[in-house]
Amino acid sequence: MSTSSRFAVAVHVLTLMAWSDEECLKSDQLAVSVNTNPVVIRRMLCELAEDNLVISQTGSTGGSRLANDPDRITLLDVYRAVETAEVFSLHPKRPDRDCPVGSSIGPVLEEVRTEIDLAIEHVLAGITIRDVVLRLKPSGRRPEVKKRGSRDSANNKASAVV
Amino acid sequence: MSTSSRFAVAVHVLTLMAWSDEECLKSDQLAVSVNTNPVVIRRMLCELAEDNLVISQTGSTGGSRLANDPDRITLLDVYRAVETAEVFSLHPKRPDRDCPVGSSIGPVLEEVRTEIDLAIEHVLAGITIRDVVLRLKPSGRRPEVKKRGSRDSANNKASAVV
DNA sequence: TGCTATTGTAACTAGAATTGTTACAAATGA
DNA sequence: TCATTTGTAACAATTCTAGTTACAATAGCA
Numbered sequence: 001m002s003t004s005s006r007f008a009v010a011v012h013v014l015t016l017m018a019w020s021d022e023e024c025l026k027s028d029q030l031a032v033s034v035n036t037n038p039v040v041i042r043r044m045l046c047e048l049a050e051d052n053l054v055i056s057q058t059g060s061t062g063g064s065r066l067a068n069d070p071d072r073i074t075l076l077d078v079y080r081a082v083e084t085a086e087v088f089s090l091h092p093k094r095p096d097r098d099c100p101v102g103s104s105i106g107p108v109l110e111e112v113r114t115e116i117d118l119a120i121e122h123v124l125a126g127i128t129i130r131d132v133v134l135r136l137k138p139s140g141r142r143p144e145v146k147k148r149g150s151r152d153s154a155n156n157k158a159s160a161v162v
Numbered sequence: 163m164s165t166s167s168r169f170a171v172a173v174h175v176l177t178l179m180a181w182s183d184e185e186c187l188k189s190d191q192l193a194v195s196v197n198t199n200p201v202v203i204r205r206m207l208c209e210l211a212e213d214n215l216v217i218s219q220t221g222s223t224g225g226s227r228l229a230n231d232p233d234r235i236t237l238l239d240v241y242r243a244v245e246t247a248e249v250f251s252l253h254p255k256r257p258d259r260d261c262p263v264g265s266s267i268g269p270v271l272e273e274v275r276t277e278i279d280l281a282i283e284h285v286l287a288g289i290t291i292r293d294v295v296l297r298l299k300p301s302g303r304r305p306e307v308k309k310r311g312s313r314d315s316a317n318n319k320a321s322a323v324v
Numbered sequence: 325t326g327c328t329a330t331t332g333t334a335a336c337t338a339g340a341a342t343t344g345t346t347a348c349a350a351a352t353g354a
Numbered sequence: 355t356c357a358t359t360t361g362t363a364a365c366a367a368t369t370c371t372a373g374t375t376a377c378a379a380t381a382g383c384a
Binding site for chain 4: 221
Binding site: 038045046058060062063092 | 327328329330331332333341342343
């Protein structure tokens, strides 16, 4: 994958959608939970939409929702939708072609990378968004999705009561 | 791992040592094969030395060599010696603690990360530096380790003839 | 028909990480 | 003593990530 948090944020967002009772969640609501900027969320939602994991709608009553049942979305789907970097990189500059090791280490490293990729994919394919929801620790608090700026007891017609 | 090429370079360097007949290889020779700067190599060799994978010596006849047989050094050893980044990162800013999902998604993601780590480690533990050497395509050329600036037919008393 | 809220997206900034480079003290053997 | 090499600090160049602002397009609603 990479050192970025794109995968983690995507899982977070999809888990929120699976967990919430609301039909659509606004990028603003998702951003509050993730603790980031709504544009960062919207950028990610566009990538998830391209892979048909979420459906977004513009307009005053718009927002985003899962495109499938949570138990039909695996973390491998998420991984493929948002992760661009390889598990590890080869050296940016080509090794010395006149060195027997330098000239043929590349394909060997790529074989290793493929083996790692397969192992990762096997793990991720076995975990669904539904699984993630079930693994969440039950909270003693009344579940809700806050709107930016709203507090617990404030008027909160956007809260998602499960 | 990360998006860096540290792991790939480390494997390259250790493979060169295992493959070469020379007692010690200079950072300069290694740098030529990797196609990078000798200081980059030396920095990496220091990390490998800390984990007892290589032994380096200063001085005019110095250089670095493997600390063990190539079949006793696994890619997992290399991975642990040079790789610092996690497989994937959580979001840099803590999620909203007042959101049931935000407050408990972290440990779930860490569980996933642990599962991935175990899968990667299983793959890497099964591959030794010796295996990497054996996977190299046999070169029709006479094996050598070039010195910086030297060409094939030039005087090359530093070449490693296997 | 306008009004309002929301998405999609471009453009830019700030900060961090990676790699490359120069420089030099310390070590080692000849 | 001298040449060579490592170890290491300091810094530059480049790239990547995340954050931010801005705004056109969209869609529901009074």
